[in-house]
Amino acid sequence: MAFGEKVVMRIFDPVVLMQDIKDLGFFPGEQELFKSFIAHPHGLVLVTGPTGSGKTTTLYSALKALATSEVNISTIEDPIEMVYERFNQTAVHPHIGLTFASSLRTILRQDPDIIMVGEIRDLETADNAIQSALTGHLVLSTLHTNDAPSAITRLLDLGLQSFLINAVLLGVVAQRLVRKVCPHCIEEYALSMDECEILRVNYEKVREYKVSIGRGCHQCRGTGYIGRTGIYEVMEMTEKIRNAVDEKATPMQIKKLAIANGMTTLREAAIKKLLKGITTFDEVIRITGPGA
Numbered sequence: 001m002a003f004g005e006k007v008v009m010r011i012f013d014p015v016v017l018m019q020d021i022k023d024l025g026f027f028p029g030e031q032e033l034f035k036s037f038i039a040h041p042h043g044l045v046l047v048t049g050p051t052g053s054g055k056t057t058t059l060y061s062a063l064k065a066l067a068t069s070e071v072n073i074s075t076i077e078d079p080i081e082m083v084y085e086r087f088n089q090t091a092v093h094p095h096i097g098l099t100f101a102s103s104l105r106t107i108l109r110q111d112p113d114i115i116m117v118g119e120i121r122d123l124e125t126a127d128n129a130i131q132s133a134l135t136g137h138l139v140l141s142t143l144h145t146n147d148a149p150s151a152i153t154r155l156l157d158l159g160l161q162s163f164l165i166n167a168v169l170l171g172v173v174a175q176r177l178v179r180k181v182c183p184h185c186i187e188e189y190a191l192s193m194d195e196c197e198i199l200r201v202n203y204e205k206v207r208e209y210k211v212s213i214g215r216g217c218h219q220c221r222g223t224g225y226i227g228r229t230g231i232y233e234v235m236e237m238t239e240k241i242r243n244a245v246d247e248k249a250t251p252m253q254i255k256k257l258a259i260a261n262g263m264t265t266l267r268e269a270a271i272k273k274l275l276k277g278i279t280t281f282d283e284v285i286r287i288t289g290p291g292a
Helices: 028-038 055-066 100-110 123-134 149-158 162-168 193-199 239-246 251-260 266-275 281-288
Strands: 043-048 073-077 088-091 114-117 138-143 169-181 186-189 211-214 225-236
Touching (some): 028 043, 043 149, 055 169, 073 100, 088 100, 123 149, 149 162, 149 251, 162 239, 169 211, 169 266, 169 281, 266 281
Parallel strands (some): 043 169, 114 138
């Protein structure tokens, strides 16, 4: 770099990294659906989103909810972001050949009930995760995709067969993090017509709602925000979606089927939190983009 090195610090707070599922930010219907995914004895559950979207927190929180003395949980991570005594945790070291794929093959010999794979990056890892789910394990992992339906396309692009995906995939959760309004300097106001137009919501339907903004105070260091919460897009693998996957449907076609089945999109989830006074108009636009 022209003016010296740059340092990035990631600070992990165990209280934040491993929470109760009810505290992650799911709406009630989404929470029950996610819990139904991880309650299966075997199958594949994917959490998607960009770096910093809270995927690790969601996975750790799910594993914490599942961890009992009767369950053998193994994780493969890069790196291990928090040590937890109820998990058998392995860190990958690609330079010595210890990859996600090779670690997954080894872990299967330890008779795990639940496996968390930090990320599916290649066909070998994806194939091993699928085979693990087929042979009676519950596998949780992550992908880098923009929304839930795109996860299926990503698996197909890696080289997996559609019938294998349909056989094991239970559901996909796409997520982002939005900042929460500071409760110490919160102010309410009504959305303007221009703001509704940007959000593509009907002004007449939301004109009675009071949304919030933080004016900035010493508690939030003048930012107007304290803490973050998740917004989620939870897609269940229904029979119609499985048929669409077999027919090589596009992500948009799959998304339409998921919405028809009751899926809330990331934009809709963000707007719901805006109308509940949890986050702000600016945050919704920052995270989901204008006119999404």
